[in-house]
Amino acid sequence: MSALELEHVSKSFDSAEGRVQVLRDLSLRLEAGQSLALTGESGSGKSTLLHIAAGLEQADQGRVLVAGQEIGALGEAGRAALRRGHVGLVFQQFNLIPSLNVAANLAFQARLSGREDRAHIRDLAAALGLEGLLQRYPEQLSGGQQQRVAIGRCLAARPALVLADEPTGNLDEATGERVLDLMLGLTRAEGVALLLVTHSPRLAARCDGRAHLRAGVLASALDGAP
Amino acid sequence: MIRTTLAALLSHWLRSPLQLVMLLTGLALATALWSGVQALNAEARAAYATAEGLLADGGTAHLEHPSGQIAPAQFVALRRAGWPVSPVLEGRAQIGAARVTLLGIDPFSAPAAAGPALAASDLGGFFGGLGYAHPQTLQDIGAADMSLRPAQAVPVGVVLADIATVQALLQADGQITRLALSGPLPPTAPPLVALAPNLRLVAPGEGADLAGLTDSFHLNLTAFGLLAFAVGLFIVHSAVGLAFEQRRAMFRTLRALGLPLRHLTACLAAEMAVFALFAGALGLGLGYALAAALLPDVALTLRGLYGAPVPGALQFDPLWALAGMGMTLAGTALAGGQALWRLWHMPALAPAQPRAWALASQAALRGQGLAGLGFAAGAVGLWAMGSGLVAGFGLLACVLLAAALAVPMLLSLALRMSERLARGPVAQWFWADSRQSLPRLSLAMMALMLALSANIGVGTMVASFRATFITWLDLRLVAEVNVLPRSQSEALALQEFLTPRAQAVLPMQRVDATLAGQPAQIYAMKDHATFRDNWPLIAPVPDVWNRLAAGDGVLVNEQLYRRAGLQPGASWLDVPGLGALPVLGAYPDYGNPLAQAVLGQEIFARAYPETPIRQFAIRTADAPALIDALQDEFGLPLGQITDQAQAKALSLAIFERTFLITGALNILTLAVAALALFAALSTLAGMRLVQLAPLWALGLTPRQLAGLELARALVLGALVMVLALPVGLALAQVLLAVINVQAFGWRLPLQAFPADWARLGLWAMLAVLAAAALPALRLWRQGPQALLRVFALER
Structure with missing residues (x-):
């Protein structure tokens, strides 16, 4: 059973210029423990693909399976449950919950999915270097620290699939490197599949596989890619 | 540019x-x-x-007799002696479909004012029986026997006519109510005491002027208008x-x-x-x-x-x-x-992000809390040391402002405690997020606090007043029938007729006077069980009724008792014609703006022998039969006879109307507060998406999020309602014990009306629900599209 499977997925949107085809007959598979970097120019459909994989958006055509469950067959509540239980999301803007402190943010999704493991969260906090920041609130953290919390929050729930959308886009290069190191290290250690959307070929090179999107078509799947 | x-x-x-x-x-x-x-x-x-302005009565002096009637001979004597007096006759009568005040004047001698000017415009018609009335009065009268013309200068409910016309209409031949002074006294004029020693010269403004009497009513309205204005400004500020x-x-x-x-x-x-x-x-x-x-x-x-x-x-x-x-x-x-x-x-390069955290900072809350404490201290100071109506309203304002300013801090405290007790992650987020959203909602919450506490305060005051008033009415209006004689001769005939037919005939006589420097009325009271058994008294001396009947003192109404600071058993009251009499007790007298005193019938008759009987209170076992008999014997119209039920209904109707406007303003203020909340929630809805989108991404459905948004508004509304209850009760106490005493002269006991509060709470929750429903519904309906836009905008 693959962590993520997309079969002949297409998606289009209405825009001022008319209907825009964002994804065209796209197929992709990601196994547990694998990491895949998805690159492409702005507007190539990277984020749409990620949103469809997370069940935040629905494909016009094709099948999307996460941990063996077909997303298209699920309603809004089912998709939400799937995200709670099997998907971890990391955003460029971190999207931490501003009203909760770091400790509560770290545990949030795990508790939401009913899989809170305090020891695991403690280990994650230590691995992410967040031990001294647990009582702070998001706005009291730097960008790098916030992104580390976002990664910790996502991994604390032990998801089958992590979807990361430009997780280092708001960070300086050195911090971005450190954050990616942590993310890759932890996903590998936990056996989690990672789909990483990035503009940076240098970061993409550090993943097990790379795929390039051009005008909604998966133009190339490089070494290691499914 | x-x-x-x-x-x-x-x-x-x-x-x-x-x-x-x-x-x-x-x-x-x-x-x-x-x-x-x-x-x-x-x-x-x-x-x-x-x-x-009709007779320039407010600006000129006049002469009056304690009985309310002046003999024509005295008028003639004064005129002959050079006194510039003009006769005025005032009385109530039924004209057409309305009961009106008839005002009879002599246009030649009356002081120059709107009334004589009207008469002069058609003197022939005026002397021929023409009357002037406000267009609204004419509308109320409808078809009438007398000729009437519209005039804006005549107050509503009054018909102005020649004194001879009014004398005929009132069947009061030769009677004069008062003598208006139409100019300065000539130096050669003999003194009043030599010409008419039983007349009293009433200086301008000494009488019960309407503007003065109604000041408190208008101050109440102004205070409510200002409160509503302040609540409206909360919306604008927000x-x-x-x-x-x-x-x-x-x-x-x-x-x-x-x-x-x-x-x-x-x-x-x-x-x-x-x-x-x-x-x-x-x-x-x-x-x-x-x-x-x-x-x-x-x-x-x-x-x-x-x-x-x-x-x-x-x-x-x-x-x-x-x-x-x-x-x-x-x-x-x-x-x-x-x-x-x-x-x-x-x-110039200020951060573009809204300062959510800064606004929520403890320092800001502390500052607001300190200001609230300052107002609370002001309230305590005014309670302890203030006096007068303005100080009373100052106290009200301080209580309201202290409570409003304390709301964010108290809500924050309650939410923090709830957050600590919360178990699940969603519950924990719910309380934490509610606390963080508080700064942006605090203005609306403060407006809601003002509206709710004012509602509870005024509602409790009115309900307490109503409960006391109804009990008081039951005790005061025990006479089964009341009859108003049209003249003194009819009064005497009525007394003779009623005495053998009724269980008791209690005549009511009254003179106008000045007591303790205040315009007042003095009543005669017949010694009877009707009064002894039913009249509630405040701080009566022992054996009060026997002492009153013996002429050994005076009862005063609560207004006079409080305003003049009289102490039954210790204070003495100067009564014109009788000298100082001991104060025996006070009685509640709701709805009367004037000071009042009651004397035993005998001592009253000695002091004011010519006083006409204005009304009879009659005790009878068969009121309908007695009313029929009165109508058969005297041809009295129904307007002259009222039974107990009518009198109570009339008094209650006046009471209800008095607070109708307060009730209307209360509802409007609550509506404005609900609007303030709606405004805050609607404008926040867009900003909220940024906070809600991550939760959606983490696995909560838009429906759950919309439900949580609705719950948040309801929880905050309920907390404000809980906080508003003690504040409202404090306001009610201020209204009952300070404002009422200052404005009306009576103090009422505070009573609890939990059902009313629960009803208000329900209304408040409905208002909050209505205010929060649209933004929540929009979130639910737009759901994923709107939330997804947050992530799309990141790029």
């Missing part, structure tokens, strides 16, 4: 039309409630001026503040592009002024409509409670409109001043 700047600033409102609607609605409602109340006050005051936060990035960009700060501030001020003018005009229209709708009830209240002749139709006064617009502009400046000040002090 100005045009470009204004276009940029205004583009915000085009993109946020709901926010603009809320801003304009808040301003318009604030103006409407304030100016509506002012229109009511102005109309009533104009009516008092008309009443006093809308202006939110718009400022949302346009921070625009301000930064405009300044970065070279726009001077002075220009930007001026443009923002101009924008607010335009909004104020537009909403002010709208508010004036609404206020006029509101006043026109409420005026008939206010007029009935003033007529019923004070006998003040206020017409039920509203006139448009441009000065009122100007004053209302001025208030709107001032209110807008107050509500928007903070935004302008912040803009003026904002660095």
Whole structure:
């Protein structure tokens, strides 16, 4: 059973210029423990693909399976449950919950999915270097620290699939490197599949596989890619 | 440059039309409630001026007799001696379909004023029986036997006619109620004591002038108008503040592009002024409509409670409109001043993000809490040391402001405690998020606090008053039948007729006097079980009824007792014609603006021997039969006879009308507070998406999120309601123990009405639900699309 499977997925949107085809007959598979970097120019459909994989958006055509469950067959509540239980999301803007402190943010999704493991969260906090920041609130953290919390929050729930959308886009290069190191290290250690959307070929090179999107078509799947 | 700047600033409102609607609605409602109340006050005051201007009675002295009647011979003697007096006869009569006050004057000798001027316009007709009345009175009268003409200068409920016409209509041949002094006394005029020692010279303004008597009523209205205005300004402040936060990035960009700060501030001020003018005009229209709708009830209240002749139709006064617009502009400046000040002090490269955390900071809450404590201290000081009506209203304002300012801090405390007790992650987020959203909702919560506590306070005061009043009415109105004789001869005949047919005939005699420096009335009381068994007394001396019957003292009403600081058993009261008499006790006398004293019948008759009987209270086992007999024997119209049920119904109707306007303003204030909450929630809805989107991404459905948003508003509303209850009770206590005593002269016990509070709580929750429903529904309906946009915008 693959962590993520997309079969002949297409998606289009209405825009001022008319209907825009964002994804065209796209197929992709990601196994547990694998990491895949998805690159492409702005507007190539990277984020749409990620949103469809997370069940935040629905494909016009094709099948999307996460941990063996077909997303298209699920309603809004089912998709939400799937995200709670099997998907971890990391955003460029971190999207931490501003009203909760770091400790509560770290545990949030795990508790939401009913899989809170305090020891695991403690280990994650230590691995992410967040031990001294647990009582702070998001706005009291730097960008790098916030992104580390976002990664910790996502991994604390032990998801089958992590979807990361430009997780280092708001960070300086050195911090971005450190954050990616942590993310890759932890996903590998936990056996989690990672789909990483990035503009940076240098970061993409550090993943097990790379795929390039051009005008909604998966133009190339490089070494290691499914 | 100005045009470009204004276009940029205004583009915000085009993109946020709901926010603009809320801003304009808040301003318009604030103006409407304030100016509506002012229109009511102005109309009533104009009516008092008309009443006093008819005979210039308010500005000139007059002579009166304690019995209320002056012998024609005394009038003639005074005129012959050079006294410039003019006879006036006043009495009540049924004309057509209305019971009116007939005012008879002699147009040749009357002091120059509106009444004689009217008569002079058609002297022939006036002497031939023509009467003048306000158009509204004419409408109430309908078809009448006498010839009547409309005149705005005559107060509502009054018919002005020649004294001979009035004497004929009242069957009061040769009678005079008072003598008006139409000019200064010539130096050669003999003194009054030599000519008419039993007459009293009443100086101008000494009588019970309407403006003075009704001042407290109008102050009450003004206070409520101001409260509603303040609640409306909360909406404006909230809308202006939110718009400022949302346009921070625009301000930064405009300044970065070279726009001077002075220009930007001026443009923002101009924008607010335009909004104020537009909403002010709208508010004036609404206020006029509101006043026109409420005026008939206010007029009935003033007529019923004070006998003040206020017409039920509203006139448009441009000065009122100007004053209302001025208030709107001032209110807008107050509500928007903070935004302008912040803009003026904002660095050119200020952060574009709304300062959510800064707003929520403990320091800000502490500052607000300290200000609340200051007002609370002020309230304690005024309670302990203040005196007078203005101090009473100051105390009310301090209590309200202290409570409103404390709301964010107390809510934050309650939410923090709930957060600690929360178990699940969603519950934990719910409380934490509610606490963090508090700064942006605090203005709306403060407005809700003001509206709810005012509602509880006024509602409890009115309900306490009502309960006391009904008990008091039952005790006071024990006589089964009341009869009003039309003349003294009829009074004597009635007494003779009734004595063998009734269980008791209790005549009511009254003289007007000045007691403890206040305009007052002195009544005679027959010694009877009706009074002994039923009249509630405050601090009576032992054996009070026997001592009163023996003429060994006087009872005073609560108004006189409190205003003059009389102590039964220790104080003495100077009674004209009798000297100082010991005060034996006080009795509640709700609804009467004047001071009053009661003497035993015998001592009263000795002091005021010619006093006519004005009314009989009759005890009988068969009221309908007695009423039939009275009508058969004397041909008395039904207007002259009232049974107990009628009297109670009339008194209760007056009571209910008195508080009708208070109730209406209460509901409007709550509606404005609900609107303030709706405005805050609606404008926040867009900002909330950023906070809610991650939760959606983490696995909560839009429906759950919408439910949580709704629950948050309800929880905050419920907490405010809980906080408003003690504040409202404190307000009720201030109203009952301070404002009522100062304004009306009576103090009432505070009673609890949990069912009323529960009903208000339910209404408040419904108002909160209504305010929160639309934003929550929108979140649920737009759901994934709106939430997804948050992530799309990140890129």
